[in-house]
Amino acid sequence: MEGVEEANKNDFKSSQSVSLQQWSQWQLFDSILPTGGFAHSLGLEAAMQARLVVSPEDLKTYVIHLLDNTGSLLLPFVYTATISPDTQTWHKLDRLLNAMLTNEIGRKASTAQGSALMRVSASVFSEIPCLKTMRNAALSSGAVFFHHAPVFGLVCGLLGFDAETTQRAYVFVTMRDVISAATRLNLVGPLGAAVLQHQVAPIAESLSTKWMNRDAGEACQTCPLLDTVQGCHGYLFSRLFCS
Template identity: 70%
Template sequence: MEPDLVETDKKRKRNVSIGSALQWSQWQLLDSILPTGGFAHSFGLEAAIQARLVSGPDDLKTFIIQLLDNTGSLLLPFVYSTTLNPTLDNWQNLNRILDATLTNEVGRKASVSQGSALMRVAAAAFTDVPSLKSMRDVSVGSGVVPFHHAPVFGLICGLVGMDSGTSQRAYMYVTMRDVISAATRLNLVGPLGASVLQHQIASVAEAMSKKWMDRPVEDACQTAPLLDTLQGCHGYLFSRLFCS
């Protein structure tokens, strides 16, 4: 083989090796075993059940679709912006904007709780991305910037080499996965039924992702204010299984 071709082949293999290594981190970010606390939250589903707005599989499907639409409109812009520009200043600024945008205390606390856990786990696990730990240390030291989940998720996606389209779909997937898991534990649907439901809603989730993808944070908005109200009522439930 000619020297130039040999060198080109070595570079290609090196790039493939780097890309393959990053993919393992990307997959781990979506793994349910990652201890980020997402399964401690029902996204308002538990309150919706007690308010008798969700009482069966059909209601559940409608709830999940509305939740995905609201997630896309409100949070995907923050995932998108941090994935494109995963720097400390941009991430902290987006955290402040989202903190001012979220309209109920239960949702705000849930976002910060999950974001803090995700950032802590990522900084400890992804040691090949040292900037994660340094960013976390600086932000924890300042004590003034909240760790909201959507910007943290986008930041990590950007630093592990995930493109913006994939990161936004991944965020929608994590949201869908977690709320269906909550529905299973609330006995709305069984494990097999949950898998069937997740597959059925996948096409809807893709449509919602395309609908709200690649938007600036200035376009972030609520599309389902009733869901926001329900989540805000979670703290008043007499008995509850989830944190939100």
């Protein structure tokens, strides 16, 4: 009987540990986490001022193209960092992505969000002390750019996410942020934004599946026009967002 009781206690502790881990995982995607994502429109503000997005249908098309480009260019970095959440892989991916991002606005947005995510994660998820160690070492070396996609994959990998969930989460966060930006730009109302997000969800799943589980060496741009438009953000006469 004592053996059975001990086994039951161990099972309970294991179940409790998994449950607590889920709370940390959910917090990572909570919009209240101060990572700075809502300061960026992912090129939407520039696209609106360039008259490329003027209607709800244009907005939906833009969101779909953005998610496709996110899948083709950034999911490989998220995937590789998730399956190998270590310092060497992270630094290699960070340097590679810095070389691949072709416009200065997008590059700065990526490093700003990635740096914020790493700072917040190192402070919040204290049960993973290596996050703080890795961040401090990177800051000391001065050789790390802290691009968002590799940091996202790294943190998710250390929090126990599987690769598929992490990649879907990255696409979801991108969709959430750009639709939030559309709301603040008065392209769509709050209810319309919720409807749009629900409508795009099946397409987001299809695109996630399409680009899922690819090595960083396979990363590519599928919508170069979006990259060009985002690069024009710095020339806008007035702007609400950083990018």
